[in-house]
Amino acid sequence: MDMKRMRMAPLLIALLCISPIAAEQSLDTRIQDLRQEILHLNRELFMLEEDLLFPANTQVAVFLSMDVGEFFALDSVELKLNDRVVTRYLYTPREVDALLRGGVQQLYLGNLRSGSHELVAVFTGKGPHDRDYRRATSLNFEKGIGAQFVELKISDRVSRQQPEFLVREWD
Amino acid sequence: MTSRLHRFLFATFTASALMQMPAWAQELTAGEVRDLHFGEALFHFYQNDYFTSLSRLLIAREAGRIIHHKDDAELLAGGLYLQFGMHDEAERAFRQLLDESSDPALHDRVWFQLGRAHYRQGKHEAALTALERVEGHLPAYAAAEMPLLQAQGNMALGRYAAAARLLEDWQGPADWLPYMRYNLGVALIRSGDDDRGIEQLEALGRQPARNDEDKALRDRANLALGYTWLQQSDPQRALEMLQRVRLEGASANRALLGVGWAKSALDDHAGALLPWRTLWARDRLDGAVQESLLAVPYALARLSADSEAVSAYQNALAAFDAEIRRLDAAMSAAEAGELVDALLVADDPERARWHWQLEELPLSSESRYLHALIARHGFQEGLGHYRDLLALGRHLDAWHERLETFGHLVEAQVLAAQQRAPVVDGRLAVIDAGALVARRDALAARLDAIAEGRDVVGLASDEELEFWKLLEELEAGPALAAAPEEARERHRLLKGHLLWQMDRDYGYRLWQQQRALAELDEQLAKVEPRLQRVLEIRADRPQELEALAERIDALSPRIDLLKDRVALARTEQAGQLHAMAMTWLKEQRQRLLAYQVQAHFALATLYDRAATAAPPSPVAEPGS
Incomplete structure (x- = not known):
C-alpha cells in the first residue's frame, strides 16, 4: 500500500538524517589528500612568485x-x-x-x-x-x-x- | 523546472540551515583586525573564495606575519579546511589549538567546531563527545546552536528522548524557533510522546509565518501532522491539518494527495476526486502526482462509475508508459553522454562551494529526472567534489602557465645580470670607500685645529680669504712701507675690519662646518653597508637566480603530476555520480512499473465485475 510510503517516517528521515555515502569514502579521502597537496603546492608557488617578483628587500x-x-x-x-x-x-x-x-x-x-x-x-x-x-x-x-x-x-x-x-x- | 528544483533544494536547506551556519566565521568579524595578512585572508574568505583565503593564511602563517591573531588564524584555517571537505586537516588544526592554548573560551570554541566537523562527517558519537567537552564559555550564537547540533546528533543515533530534552531547554534567537519547534515535535513523536509532539507541530502549524522559509516549515509541520492523523485513523483531523498546507509549495502535492486519502477514508470519494484531479495537472515526475493517477480511478470505482474508472486506469497506464519511455530515453542519453558536465553547464565556477548548490538545471532529457536525486546530500556532495576538482584543475593549469613565465623571467634576469656584470664591476672598481674616509678625517682634523686655535681666517669665505691674502701680501711687500701714511692707515683699517668681520661670523661658521661634518659622517656611515650590500648582491645574485630556477624546475613536474591525479579523481567522481544517477533512474522506472502492475490488476478486477455483473466488489487501493 503506497499510503505507507507517504507516512511520516520517510518524511522525517529525509529531513533529519543526512549522512555521507559510504561508497564515496575512499575517493573522498583521496580528494582530501589532493586538496591538501595542492594547497601546499599553492603556498610554495605563491612564495616563489613573491621571492621572484617582489623580493623582501624591495x-x-x-x-x-x-x-x-x-x-x-x-x-x-x-x-x-x-x-x-x-x-x-x-x-x-x-x-x-x-x-x-x-x-x-x-x-x-x-x-x-x-x-x-x-x-x-x-x-x-x-x-x-x-x-x-x-x-x-x-x-x-x-x-x-x-x-x-x-x-x-x-x-x-x-x-x-x-x-x-x-x-x-x-x- | 528551475523553480521546482529550487523548491526541492530549499526543503533540504531549511532542514539543515542551522548546521550550515558558519558560526566560527561570525566570530571572526568581531573586533579590530590587528594583522594585515590575517585581514587579507578574511577579505577572500568573506567573498567565499576559500581556496585563496586558506592559501594566503598558510603563507602568512609560515612567513610569521600573523602575530596577534594566531588562535583566530588556526580557527579560521580549521574552518576553511572543513568547508573545503578536508576533515582530517581540520581536526588536526583544531587539536593543535587545544594542545597549545589553555584559554577555556578558546577550548570551548574548538570543541564546538570539532563537534560540528564530526557531525558533518556523520560521526555522530564523536560529535556528541566533542560537544560534551564544551564548558559554558561559548559566545551567544554558538551557545544557541550547540543544543540544536546535539539534538540532531542524538536524533541521528535514534536517541529521540535525549534530543527532545535538549530542545525543550533550548534558548536562542527567535528566528530559529520554528526549526527548533519542528525538530522538537519530530523528536517527541519519534520517542513515543505523540501528544506532546503533535502539540509542538500544531503550534508551529498555526503560527503566523514571516517569510517563505517559515511558510515552508509551517507546511511541513501540517503535512507531518496530517499524515500522523491518517496513520492513527483520524481522517477528520488529518483533513484539518492537510488543508492548512498552501496549494503551491514543496509540500503541496503530498498534502493534496493526503487530502484525497482523508476524504476517501471519510467515504467522501467524490470529494477525494477534486484534490487528486488537481494533481493530474502537475509534474508527472512527482511521486504524489503519479499516485494520484491511480487514486482517481480508485475513487471512481468506489463511486461505482466503473466505465469512467476503466478509462482513468487506461489513461494512467498510458501516462506511466509514456513516462517509462522517457526514462529509458534518459537512461540511454545518460549512458552515452557526459551527464555530470551537462549538469554543470549552468554552473558559475566563481561561486564558492559553501553556498553552492545546483540551482539551475539544463533542460536535457536526463536532467529532467534528476532533480530529486540532486537534492540529496550525497549527490550534492559528490557534485561539489567534482566541481572542486574542476576548479583545482583550472588552478593548476593557470599555475603551469605562470610557472613557464617565471622560468622565462629568471632566464632573462640571468642574461641581464651577465650583461650588467662588467658595468657593475667597472663602477665598483672606482669606488674607494677608504679614500673617502681619509678625506673626511683630514677635514675633521683641520676643523679641530681651527677650533683649538680660534683660527677665524681658517673659516673665511673664498672672497674674504682672497681679500685677506691680498692685504697680507701688501703688508709683506715693500710697496706698503713706502706708501703715504694715509694709504697705510687705510690698509690697517681694511685688515682690521676684515678680521673683525671674520671673527664676528666665526662661531656660526664653526657650527655650520661641524654640522656639515656630522651630516657627512651620517652619509659615510651608510656608504659602507650599502657598498657591502651591493657586493653581496653582486656575489649572491647568480646563486639566487639559480635557486629560483631550481625551485621552478622542481615545481613544474609536481604540477603536472597533480593535474593527472586531479583528472583521474574527476573521472572517478563523475563515474560515481553517473552510477548514482542511473540507480535513481532505475528506481524511478521500477516504481512506475509497479504502478502499471497495480493499474492492470485494478482494471482486471473492474472487467471481472462488469463481466459477472455481480454486486460491486471493492477495487484494491493503489499501492496495496
Missing part, C-alpha cells in the same frame, strides 16, 4: 581596510607612488562588503628602492547625504631594507559626521 605592499563605513560608500581608489599611478581599483559590492566585515585588501604589491617615497591615495565614492565624494590622503615614508607595509584605512568620524581617511606604516 617589496612594498599597500593594504586597504574599512571601519564602519556609515559616512562613505567606496567606489574606487587610485594609488600613486612618487607621483606615478600604480593602481586604480574599482570595487564590487561583494568586495566592499568583505571590507566592511573586517577584511583587509592587498591593494598593491610592488617594488621600491630604499629611500624616501611619497604615497598618495585618492578615494572616490558617496559621502554623507549620498553626495559624490573624493578625498586624498598621503604619506611620506622611508623605505628600508625589509618589506614595507602601508595601510590605508577608511573610518567614520562620528563627531563630524564625516568619513576619515588614514594612512599608516606597519612594522
